[in-house]
Amino acid sequence: MMMERIVTLSILSIVLVSSAPTTTPNYWALRHNILHEEAVQSIGGNLPLEGQERAANTRLMIHKKQEIDKAFLNPDIFLPARNFLEAFGDIEKSRVFQIIKKLPKGAVLHVHHKAMVHADWIYNATFRENLYVCDRNGDLELQFFRTPSRDCDWKLLSHLRKNPILAESINERIRKQLTMVVENPEQVYSHIDVGWIKFEQIFDFITPVIGYKPVAEDHFYQGLKELYDDNVLYVEVKSGVPKLYDLDGRRYSDNEVVGIFEKVTQRFKNDHPDFIGVKIIYTKGRMLSDAKVHGFMDRVVQLKRDYPDFIAGFDLAGQEDKGKTLRSYADRLNELKKQINFFFHAGETNWYGTSTDENLIDAVLLNTKRIGHGYAIMKHQRVLDYVKLNRIAIEVCPISNQVLGLVKDLRNHPASVLFAEGVPVVISNDDPGLWGSRALSYDFYEAFMGIMSGNADIRALKQLAMNSIIYSSLSPGEQARAMNIWKKKWISFVNELSSGII
Incomplete structure (x- = not known):
């Protein structure tokens, strides 16, 4: 009997690593401690509620709990479990979504230039x-x-x-x-x-429209406006820097196009002084020939020299299962990483033990600053440990992962574990214009309601917004300015929510 008690206590002490030692196992105290430890470890769980945040949080969580409780009784109505292509109209009616629309979200760090504007x-x-x-x-x-x-x-x-x-x-x-x-x-x-075929067809269709220089300038400005109107203050845009054209048949070089985007950005900043700005992540398709990809690597180095404050780095995109692996370019990329930062798409797959999910290994070995999607990262625990240790943010794009077929019900998204363990995460929108989304609020809603714990509260939203600035490519001075602007907007948002204005 004594031996059984010792074994029981030993097991409980392992479960409750940081709890106070006890000579009498107390089921309810131990249960409380486990829940407390989980809450503290989860995203935003170690943040204190400051000022009016407690009152604002109470209002937010009333609506969140009501929505979850109704869906718990009738799972068919739970919006993150439905395909976004059908559910987005109902999402717009959600009281939680309407609050998130007003939320100052910080930055978008993973959005593709051609798809950043609503189809309308x-x-x-x-x-x-x-x-x-x-x-x-x-x-x-x-x-x-x-x-x-x-x-x-x-x-x-x-x-x-x-x-x-x-x-x-x-x-x-x-x-x-x-x-x-x-x-x-x-x-x-x-x-x-099938989804990816349609996805690529849309890009082919819209490219000649938004590649016409007058439309291209207005399109880029509109993309910034949609994000700014959604309370985003900084953007890192993934762009292949298309060769724009005019009616006279002139084709603009990459250098000229980057200059055009920079001028549009400056015009937008002049019109909106509290907007921090834009940086471009030069992004090319992983389906292209080796010769072309190597040529683009040389080009991004030159673009970085010409626009040091506007070009953030380099990435390879496209359907990862069908494209070239990072490993196939590893030697060249190892040389390049001394001159340019990487922000690689990696692990955007539901396969395990293939060349695709192994891109995650190569991404971290190549010193990627962030990982795009990282959907398969839970299958690579050593990579996840490296990500935690080196504070490499995972760019989670909930709607993209659902629409493009990786996950049907967002409650089953692997980022749930990332949120639960407080792994560095940012929420991004990827290609919102292609699936009826607009800006960032829809992805924030899906993450908050569908992927995070039902207990995740306003602190989780706060941490996500701060993460987007912390893990951006902004210089320390730019980050400080962005954080100051964001904090003022956050205080205003909290005061309005706590007082019932929102």
């Missing part, structure tokens, strides 16, 4: 002058011309739209080619490859 804006851009359309093998193509080329039967789009019947048909086709939003998305995108 790009659709409206198709009403501009000199835009032509042709039907090539059943798919529409758009291009701005002064005089159209002869490679297709190009028709002036504005002329076709003068016919009401024709206009209705062509407008519907354009809208369908701009977005992944469909009825019954889980049937339409029956597996990952």
Whole structure:
């Protein structure tokens, strides 16, 4: 009997590593201690509630608990468990979402340039002058011309739209080619490859529209505006720096395009003095030939020399399961890491023990500053330990992972463990324009309601916002300014929420 008691106490002491020693096991005290330790370890769990945060948190958590409790009784209505392509209208009605819209979110650190603007804006851009359309093998193509080329039967789009019947048909086709939003998305995108095919088709369709220099400038400005209106104050944009064109057929070089983006950024900052700014992560496709990728590596070094404060680093993107591995470029990247920072997409896969998920190993060995997606990281505990030790942030993109088929129900997203263990995490939106999202609030909502604990509160949101500044590419001085601006906005948000204004 005595031996059994000793064994029991030994087990309990292991479970409660940091709890006070006890000679009499107390079930309820031990249970309380476990829950307390879990709460403290989770994201934001070690932050104190300051000023009006306690009252604001009470209001926020009333709505969160109500939403979860209703869904607990009727799981079919739980929004993060539904495909975002169907659920986004209902998400907008959520009281929690409406609060998150007002939340000062800090920064977006993983958004792709071509997909950062809502599809409605790009659709409206198709009403501009000199835009032509042709039907090539059943798919529409758009291009701005002064005089159209002869490679297709190009028709002036504005002329076709003068016919009401024709206009209705062509407008519907354009809208369908701009977005992944469909009825019954889980049937339409029956597996990952199908979703990615549509995803890439949209990029091909919109590229000639937003690649026209006047539209490109307005498009970039609009992307910043949508984020700023959603209470984001700094952005790191992943961009391949497309060769813009004008009606005279001129193609602008990478250097010129970066200069154009920098000027648009400065104009936006002049219009919005509390906006911190933008940095570009030069991002190219991992499907490209080795020669092209090596050429882009050389180019980013030169761009960094020409725009040292505007170019943040380098990345390779695209469907990771189908593309070249980081390992295949390891020798060249090891040379390059002395000259440029890396922000690699890695582990955006549900496979285990393949060349794709092993990109996580190469990413950390190549000194990546952050990891894009990192969906498979829980399967690589040594990599996760390295990430924790070296404070490498994981860029979690909830909606992207769901729409592109990695996870159906966001309650099953592996980032739940990252949040529970307080791993450095930032929330990003990836390609919001392609799936009917806008800016960052939708991803914040999905993370807060679906991936985090039901007990995660306003402190988790606060920590996420601060993480986005802490793990950004901003210089120490820029970070200090960004944090000061954000803190003022945070205090204002907390005061409005606590007083019932929000």
